[in-house]
Amino acid sequence: MTTLVESEEHKALREAVASFADNHAHTPGTDNRPFWQEAAELGYIGVNLPEAYGGGGGGITELSLVLEEMGAAGNPLLMMIVSPAICGTVIARFGTEAQKRQWLPALADGSRLMAFGITEPDAGSNSHRITTTARRDPGTGDWLLTGRKVFVSGVDIADATLVVGRTEDARTGRLKPCLFIVPRDTPGFERRKIDMELNAAEKQFELTLDDVRLPADALVGDEDAGLLQLFAGLNPERIMTAAFAIGMGRYALARAVAYARERTVWDAPIGAHQAIAHPLAQAHIDLELARLMMQKAAHLYDAGDDTGAGEAANMAKYAAAEACVKAVDQAVHTLGGNGLTREFGLASLITAARVSRIAPVSREMILNYVSHQTLGLPKSY
Secondary structure, eight states: OOOSSOOHHHHHHHHHHHHHHHTSOOOTTSOOHHHHHHHHHTTSTTTTSOGGGTSOSOOHHHHHHHHHHHHHTTOOOTHHIIIIIIIIHHHHHHOOHHHHHHHHHHHHHTSOOEEEEOOOTTTTTOGGGOOOEEEEOTTTOOEEEEEEEEEEETTTTOSEEEEEEEEEOTTTOOEEEEEEEEETTOTTEEEEEOOOSSOOSSOEEEEEEEEEEEOGGGBOSOGGGHHHHHHHHHHHHHHHHHHHHHHHHHHHHHHHHHHHHHOBSSSSBGGGSHHHHHHHHHHHHHHHHHHHHHHHHHHHHHTTOHHHHHHHHHHHHHHHHHHHHHHHHHHHHHHGGGGGSTTTTOHHHHHHHHHHHHSSSOHHHHHHHIIIIISOOOOOO
């Protein structure tokens, strides 16, 4: 049963992660692999993965808590959304025993990373238009993958990419989604870095798959259960994106509050003026509300309620993104000109905060989801 008050164990985990992240200064855009490795050695990266495979035996609840606290300390790790949350979860739930043994211990201890490729140039938010196709070589039983992916994070540092492709249903002829593990150096698997203005350590890539040959065991799980497996990874992705956004918002808000307490222009600190204090208080309220929905989504997912988690995860991601953008904007505004200086480190968050509104699913698509799935309104697309 979900409780609105965190357990002592979770409070202790928060404090430990916060202390760890606070003691590791990080400059945006620089390599964060040493920080990743240290976090993994402490059990933070693989906290959601099964104990039998070297993980912490927790769930998305614990992993989202870790990412939120790292973000609140100014040290968020974007690949936590991808490697342990999406890829680790999918392999843990649906992978073969061999895949679990090969990947989960390495994902948990930080020695290996996995990226996730779903978005395509011509598909965008419409995953039903994915054209990356997988077909079997009748002579060998191998899979051959052909297609393109865009905005794939961290492919250059990942040991493999979990690629969403589609295979033809023998009965209906329709294409159905399937997930494949594609090692980084597989022949025909090419990457091109996308020139982004976003200042992040994790770079974005376009992938080209030209008849990439994979062994039969590269397929994750059941060929006929691809849609279930896909959403088993997308719900944690939304929850973790919410954690990322909430952490970022908390970091920006904390910097603004500290400034408002000290900055004196007339006879009192600027934080004494309601025009400064009230917007910051509203930003705090919005972040706390978003966190409650994120926690609800995580608890539902960890309890095995994929349907309930789907609704809550979308709502959490929406609420967190909106709260994050408002918190960052208000923080910059509170500092005035100082909010745009490199010294205070807030200006770069303006672009980063916008990402949480766009990815991994836009706020408009979430509103579409809620309007027809929750409210029962007719579909508009």
